[in-house]
Amino acid sequence: MSNVSAIKLRSAAVPQQGLDLSGDMDFVERVLARFQNPWDRHFLTLAIDATADALEHRNSAMSAAERVRADLAQMRVAHALKAAHVGQFRSNGYVKLEGFLSSSEVEMLRAAVNAGIETFEASPNSYNVTAAADALWGTGAGYDNKTSMQHDLGALAKAVKDSDRPRLLDPPRPGQPRGSFLLDTGVWRRVPALADFALRGPLPAVSADLLDLASIRFFDDQIFVKEAGAVDRTAFHQDLAYFHLGGSAGCVFWIPLDPVRRGGGRMAYVPGSHLWKQVFKPNIFASETPFPGSEGLDMPDxxxxxxxxxxxxxxxxxxxxxxxxxxxxxxxxxxxxxxQRRAISLRYIDAAMPYRHRAGAPPQPLHRANVTDGAPLDNAIHPVVWPPTAPSA
Ligand SMILES: O=C(O)CCC(=O)C(=O)O
Incomplete structure (x- = not known):
């Protein structure tokens, strides 16, 4: 009888509990062997059977959606947020989650960024910020952004000419060759492993916790690669200023994929600035020069x-x-x-946040021209990722 229990227990318990009892047919036998009294052995066997039955029943009763939920709940535990993290995010507007990702997740994201860079030229949203800025400030050859359609570089050149805001460069190290600052948006659409992580990984649940929201939408991603010697700074900005959104409840996971030390492209934050409740003009990234015609306040220097x-x-x-x-x-x-300093940003927002046109902000990838203010976002472009739903059969 005890062999039957062991088989039952193994097949019922393993998938849900994450316990690996395989090869442990002997385990139940060893447990039972500790009990010499036949009645003890009998009751213990019944208990094991009952546990196995309960697990089996739970598994079969669980709908696919519930199973997804259970998996995510486990993931949530594995990536547990401390109350202190939530508190820091809410008071400072940013938080560092140390050692949050596993090495396999980091490897997968590195591969995703590398794949993004390999297909950079074909992307409709990729920009070599350094080459574009060289052209805009008249220090390089013209920049042919080939397939990229998000920005009107002619209009930006005029804005740069009319602005008194300088290009932001850190001093290069003597003798170091210049590198490029490469940026692309919407990489998840061409890298399935990244889509899987963004839509079904741990970040939607964490977003719900940080933002205290019941439902979350994935907005998009952006990769930021600063090659060695890419001394272009990223000008201070707020992400919302670039997005056509009617609301502000959202968060951005900035994920470094290389060590980031002083002088190597560290992120910098103005603590508490999210509580100012002000929206500043979006800038062209290589400078505080705002996008032409953009709405909002002038960013302080x-x-x-x-x-x-x-x-x-x-x-x-x-x-x-x-x-x-x-x-x-x-x-x-x-x-x-x-x-190089590779990083990827994944952005999540309140699923209920509607569309709102933001004058002067660049169009989002896959923007639909006929969308009106107040309309819900398109689920096909910005999928709802929390609460999770069962994958279709
Ligand atoms: O990596 C960078 O230089 C900038 C990243 C950024 O601005 C963002 O993720 O919102």
Missing amino acids: IDADPDSFGVQYIEAEPGDVLVHHLLAIHGSEGNRGGT
Whole structure:
């Protein structure tokens, strides 16, 4: 009888509990062997059978959706957020989750960014920020952005000419060759493993916790690669200023895939800036020059006096994740280091947030021209990812 129990227990328990009893046919026997009294053995056997039956019943009774939920609940435990993390996110507008990702998750994301860079030229949203800025500031050859359609570089060149905001560059290290700052949006659409992580990984649940929301939508991703010697800074900005959204409840997971140390492209945040409840004009990234015709306030010159804004530069290791609010002011330093700094941002928002046209902000990838203010976002473009739903059969 005890063999039957062991088989039952193994087949019923293993998939749900994550316990590996395989090869442990002997386990039940060993447990039973500790009990010499035949009645003890009998009752123990009944208990094992009952447990196996209960698990078996639970598995078969569980709908696919419930199973997804259970898997995600386990994932949530594995990636548990501490109350302190939630508190920091809410008061500072950003939080660092140290060692949040496993090494296999980091490897997968590295491969995703590498795949994004390999297909960079074919993307409709990719930009070599360095080459574009060289052209805009008249220090390089013209920039042919080939397939990319998100920005009107002619209009940006005029905005740069009319603006008194300089290009933001950290001093290159003597003798170091220049690298490029490469950026692309919507990489998840061409890298399935990234889509899987963004839509079904741990981040939707974490977003729900941080934002205290019942339902979450994946907005999009962006990759940011600062090659060695890419000394372009990322100008201080708020992410919301670039998005056509009627609301601000959202967060961005900035995931470094290489060690990020001083001078190597660290992210910088203005703590508490998400609570200012102000939206500043989006800038062209290589400078505080705003997009032409953009709405919002002029961004203060934070670089001129970072201490008075309490700016915090954050070092990070692969596996760490920095999360910031859509209204948190942030930027990054140039990469004066000797190795590339790869990072990916994944953005999640309140699923109920409607569309709102933001004058002057670049069009989102796959933007539909006929969408009106107040309309819900398109689920096919920005899928709802929390609460999870069962994959279709
Ligand atoms: O990686 C960078 O330089 C900038 C990243 C950023 O601004 C973001 O993820 O929102």
